[in-house]
Amino acid sequence: MPAMSRGAPRSVTSRVLAILGAFSAERVTLGVSEISRHTGLPLTTAHRLVGELVRWGALERDDAGRYHVGLRLWEVGSLAPRGLGLRETALPFMEDLYEITHQNVQLAVLDGAEVVYVERISGPRAVSVITRPGSRLPLHATGVGQVLLAYADRDLQERVLSGPLRRFTGNTVTDAGELRRVLAAVRRDGVAMCDGQVETFSLSVAAPVYGPADTVVAALSVVVPAEGTDPRTIVPPVRASARGISRALGWAGHRSTHR
Amino acid sequence: MPAMSRGAPRSVTSRVLAILGAFSAERVTLGVSEISRHTGLPLTTAHRLVGELVRWGALERDDAGRYHVGLRLWEVGSLAPRGLGLRETALPFMEDLYEITHQNVQLAVLDGAEVVYVERISGPRAVSVITRPGSRLPLHATGVGQVLLAYADRDLQERVLSGPLRRFTGNTVTDAGELRRVLAAVRRDGVAMCDGQVETFSLSVAAPVYGPADTVVAALSVVVPAEGTDPRTIVPPVRASARGISRALGWAGHRSTHR
DNA sequence: GTCCGTCTTCCGTTGAATGGAAGGCCCAGT
DNA sequence: ACTGGGCCTTCCATTCAACGGAAGACGGAC
Numbered sequence: 001m002p003a004m005s006r007g008a009p010r011s012v013t014s015r016v017l018a019i020l021g022a023f024s025a026e027r028v029t030l031g032v033s034e035i036s037r038h039t040g041l042p043l044t045t046a047h048r049l050v051g052e053l054v055r056w057g058a059l060e061r062d063d064a065g066r067y068h069v070g071l072r073l074w075e076v077g078s079l080a081p082r083g084l085g086l087r088e089t090a091l092p093f094m095e096d097l098y099e100i101t102h103q104n105v106q107l108a109v110l111d112g113a114e115v116v117y118v119e120r121i122s123g124p125r126a127v128s129v130i131t132r133p134g135s136r137l138p139l140h141a142t143g144v145g146q147v148l149l150a151y152a153d154r155d156l157q158e159r160v161l162s163g164p165l166r167r168f169t170g171n172t173v174t175d176a177g178e179l180r181r182v183l184a185a186v187r188r189d190g191v192a193m194c195d196g197q198v199e200t201f202s203l204s205v206a207a208p209v210y211g212p213a214d215t216v217v218a219a220l221s222v223v224v225p226a227e228g229t230d231p232r233t234i235v236p237p238v239r240a241s242a243r244g245i246s247r248a249l250g251w252a253g254h255r256s257t258h259r
Numbered sequence: 260m261p262a263m264s265r266g267a268p269r270s271v272t273s274r275v276l277a278i279l280g281a282f283s284a285e286r287v288t289l290g291v292s293e294i295s296r297h298t299g300l301p302l303t304t305a306h307r308l309v310g311e312l313v314r315w316g317a318l319e320r321d322d323a324g325r326y327h328v329g330l331r332l333w334e335v336g337s338l339a340p341r342g343l344g345l346r347e348t349a350l351p352f353m354e355d356l357y358e359i360t361h362q363n364v365q366l367a368v369l370d371g372a373e374v375v376y377v378e379r380i381s382g383p384r385a386v387s388v389i390t391r392p393g394s395r396l397p398l399h400a401t402g403v404g405q406v407l408l409a410y411a412d413r414d415l416q417e418r419v420l421s422g423p424l425r426r427f428t429g430n431t432v433t434d435a436g437e438l439r440r441v442l443a444a445v446r447r448d449g450v451a452m453c454d455g456q457v458e459t460f461s462l463s464v465a466a467p468v469y470g471p472a473d474t475v476v477a478a479l480s481v482v483v484p485a486e487g488t489d490p491r492t493i494v495p496p497v498r499a500s501a502r503g504i505s506r507a508l509g510w511a512g513h514r515s516t517h518r
Numbered sequence: 519g520t521c522c523g524t525c526t527t528c529c530g531t532t533g534a535a536t537g538g539a540a541g542g543c544c545c546a547g548t
Numbered sequence: 549a550c551t552g553g554g555c556c557t558t559c560c561a562t563t564c565a566a567c568g569g570a571a572g573a574c575g576g577a578c
Contacts, residue, residue: 012566020335
């Protein structure tokens with residue numbers, strides 16, 4: 001389903017990037033011809049470019065002649081401010097939150113019109129979730145997404161509201177009017193409670209994380225089973241942790257209106 | 260000290276990679292002209308390539324017109340098997356180890372003739388260390404390095420032993436013969452104890468992590484203050500955690516000779 | 519044995535990448 | 549207010565690196 005066949009990229013740079021983009025969570029290793037097929041590049045060209053990427057360490061080659069993303073690229077990737085930087089400061093708070101809830105704790109940021117999960121703490125007692133660091137989901141159907149959208153600029157909000165809202169389950173908000181009401185509620189309460197909108201058996205409680213400029217830079221959430229503890233009991237710890245991260249990031253601390 | 264001026268890369272691919280390589284922990288944001296200077300590329304060329312990288316999401320541009328590594332690249336980087344894959348399985352064990360020791364817990368892998376730190380758990384009570392995920396150090400002077408070298412193939416061992424051994428402190432092993440003895444001891448004990456060889460005030464206890472093929476794929480270590488608790492007391496937990504990670508990675512479990 | 523899918527090398531052609539020159543912008547110094 | 553110097557950006561004629569077809573090598577399946 002992913003990996004739309006693109007119309008043969010022209011510049012060398014875009015070709016190189018297309019090769020990197022051919023790797024995904026589902027396909028962590030690829031052969032030259034697979035890369036060629038996924039990117040639409042001629043086999044010879046893919047072969048040559050892959051060779052250069054290996055020489056640098058962006059890709060690595062296993063004994064079977066298949067390729068995977070290399071350590072060097074991982075190193076460079078870790079320099080992304082919204083990746084590692086955020087992660088480093090958030091992790092301790094996320095661990096505390098995990099100790100309290102023993103459920104999946106997730107941190108996500110906004111990129112384009114999607115949620116990107118940056119970090120997750122999971123454990124044996126937590127419900128399984130489909131997300132992992134690096135995965136993307138649409139904004140309207142997840143707790144973190146609703147938080148990020150609620151505090152995003154008008155432009156993006158309108159763009160999402162006017163676009164199609166993909167349905168995942170019977171609970172997914174797919175009506176623009178209803179989503180508008182949800183977003184208003186998130187802004188009012190400073191928290192999103194999103195029940196079974198991606199997977200029926202789980203719900204998430206999400207709160208915004210502020211940066212120094214008093215803008216929302218990320219969202220923190222806990223995912224719990226749909227049946228069981230009252231989700232309202234985990235609102236305070238989620239809020240507290242989100243606030244802790246915000247402070248650690250240099251947030252001045254106004255907006256203390258929410259109790 | 261870093262960023263040696265390279266003699267003007269020729270192919271487009273290598274130029275693109277040179278740009279990515281210009282970013283480092285010390286320089287997470289760069290302007291076009293800085294990139295040009297660091298890579299030796301003509302300003303115009305750097306400008307054009309950076310533009311393409313931004314369009315794809317490999318780099319991002321802030322309001323000031325400076326660039327930093329983008330989320331998209333972080334995503335792809337997270338696919339590195341020895342980065343995220345390892346991390347995911349190791350993290351729970353590392354957390355347990357942290358709970359026991361309340362000291363820095365580090366996970367590292369071998370790349371070329373260097374140690375690359377993949378993950379670190381730190382806390383308020385831990386001594387500060389210079390490493391962070393993504394940083395590199397030579398093999399001979401760190402606990403994890405000595406472990407990785409001890410179990411590396413002969414080729415690499417000879418290469419390191421015959422090369423210059425950089426001195427960090429008065430304790431650093433810089434003599435090839437002595438290093439040989441240290442490595443033998445590591446193989447015998449299944450653990451490396453490395454005192455003050457990078458920084459005088461700390462020492463580390465490191466143990467090997469095995470993969471399914473019964474080869475060493477990583478090293479786990481705890482860094483403790485040089486003065487204080489007897490380092491021998493943390494050997495058992497470090498060994499146990501390293502073993503736990505090995506098992507979780509699919510290690511069959513022979514070599515159980517070490518007690 | 520043959521077939522089919524894969525990876526790899528070679529090399530003559532060509533069009534994409536190149537980078538100098540020039541223009542715009544902003545700040546600091548005078 | 550003017551000037552100089554640092555940046556970033558655009559333009560476009562030249563050229564050299566990227567291209568990719570063809571052909572060979574390998575390896576497994578039937």
